[in-house]
Amino acid sequence: MKTKYIDLIEQTFDFPQKEFTLDDHKLQFHGIDLTKLIAQYGTPLKFTYLPKISENINSAKAWFADAIQKNNYDGKYHYCYCTKSSHFNHVLNEALKNDIHIETSSAFDIDIVENLKAQGKINDETYVISNGFKRDQYVKNIGRLINNGHKNCIAVIDNFEEISLLSQEINGNYNVGIRIASEEEPKFEFYTSRLGIGYKNIVPFYNREIKENPKVNLKMLHFFINTGIRDTAYYWNELSKCMKVYINLKKVCSSLDSLNIGGGFPIKNSLAFEYDYAYMIDEIIQQIKQACDEAGVAVPNIFTEFGSFTVGESGGAIYKVLYQKQQNDREKWNMINSSFITTMPDTWAINKRFIMLPINGWQKEYERVLLGGLTCDSDDYYNSEQHMNAIYLPKYTKDKPLYIGFFNTGAYQETIGGFGGLQHCLIPQPKHILIDRNEAGDIETQLFSAQQTSKDLLSILGYDYGINNSLIESETHITEELIVKQ
Structure with a gap:
């Protein structure tokens, strides 16, 4: 047996x-x-x-290149790394070896971008896709980045007020995207994502806030659903709805030329894991092209924001x-x-x-x-x-x-x-x-x-080393001794 x-x-x-x-x-x-x-x-x-970071990035880029060639797709593909998955310097250093772009989520992300620029690891040609709900410091940091010459920063608008907030901080013209507030699966506790702007409100929002605004260029429509990119009726239905919005928006906005399909590639969580990445990418490219061809509009450039899949x-x-x-x-x-x-x-x-x-x-x-x-x-x-x-x-x-x-x-x-x-x-x-x-x-x-060590933790907790230093050193020694015995 x-x-x-x-x-x-x-x-x-x-x-x-x-x-x-x-x-x-x-x-x-x-x-x-x-x-x-x-x-x-x-x-x-x-x-x-x-090395696994670079391997996954290059696998995705190859899958998209194959699908674009197979479907005679005229748009380009841009791989962005979703920094919130892991902000560590060693992760960004490895990822940026592979000619990629960056997606940010909060104010301090912009400080990381500026640090990477100072080191020469990215430049003004690198796309910085700024997502998330924006207030105060995040808006100021985006404005500083763009004012300092980073024209390839695209601020993805999450709510109706962000255009006016950004315009106050940015001196010249700037590029934006609009995030779709996708509808969630029936099992969710809510019907619509808190992120982005509702499907029906996007074209009216563009006509009201962007169309006649000389400072703002709409370049991107952003689409992402919480359950990720999976071969389900729910995903394909949401992608179809997204394409209807893209086509309607493209017809009134000639500067719109990019579709960001977000992140959501699953990673291996079991020895029995199976997922056909190449099939999913090919099907996505095919459906986007078919929708655009039928509507008589140019296909968009494709952006992704893979985080978990990257790292x-x-x-x-x-x-x-x-x-x-x-x-x-x-x-x-x-x-x-x-x-x-x-x-x-x-x-x-x-x-x-x-x-x-x-x-x-x-x-x-x-x-x-x-x-x-x-x-x-x-x-x-x-x-x-x-x-x-x-x-x-x-x-x-x-x-x-x-x-x-x-x-x-x-x-x-x-x-x-x-x-x-x-x-x-x-x-x-x-x-x-x-x-x-x-x-x-x-x-x-x-x-x-x-x-x-004990000293590290007690320092965070605010204990006075001048009074308790001998006690701390003793506890640190005991902790390390226990670790060694284990």
Whole structure:
């Protein structure tokens, strides 16, 4: 009878896969020796595998190029990175190697744009698509960017007042887009997105606020739905409605030449994940062209704002199972040396599931377990996988450490979790490792951020080091000693 963990995986999935392989019964991720990584840096740790960012960007650009050629599509394609997915410098550095553009969401994003310009990593030809609800500082920063010569900044109008606010800050002419307030799926708690302007109001808004305004050029219509780009009747129906708005707007606005279809490409969340990216892109291009041809208007340039798709599959987290608690005759709790709430907040907030696999122990028998975090919060747990509605791991034994990895966690988890700040129950934030390849293709790693110490957290909390310095140093030593023992 096949009862080993490797048997379970091979019987359930097509394994090994492109990014997941075994070497000496130990898990490899894109050829990275994770056991060696653990030996060098310890756990808990988070990592970013930078080459995966470029790989996904270039895959999408190739799919769009193929679809444009296949459909004799006259418009151009522009790949934008949605910075809110991960604002880190190392992420932007890697993404910008690939001739892409940027989508921003708030005031400080513009400061990042200006920093990148000062470093020569982007220039005035780089599109900066400024999305989001705009007030005060965000409007001022957009105005400063445009006034300083960045004419390829397109402010996407989210509400009726933003035209007048932007016009007060911007000295000359400027380009705008209009975001469609898309209708949500029936299962949502509300009918229409809070973002953007309703379908029926867009053409009247253009005629009222933009058409006769000598400062404003409408260049883009922005379309995005929360459920992402998926092969569903709902998505195709919303895209069709979007095209009707685009065509009606194009007929009264000759400067309109671009359609932004937003983000929403899914990323791999299970070993059973299947998604035909090339088909979806081809179908989108085909439907846009067909609608425009039938209406006798020119096809638009296509913009996308992929965030999770760009950076999500580059990230991972590795934990050690510290202890197993048998709470009753059925439930075994494997306690990890960190917290799910603090390091992967989406698992707690929106019940999101990532790919979870053991790093070692693949030749052991498997058992069904629950995973528990270190905080005293009852919600700090992980109890199922999308592909099997349960967690199975190699059997835990005290004499042989068991390490587990969560993969494709690179989008949103650091910013939602409050990177560098307070963590629930003051559980320290794990160390973060950057992984890259040199010109010879060899793996290179570096420490991006060390694990938080007691001193880091007490400093945020405002404790007086002059009075309690010896206590802090003692607690820091004890914390680090416990980590080493783990």
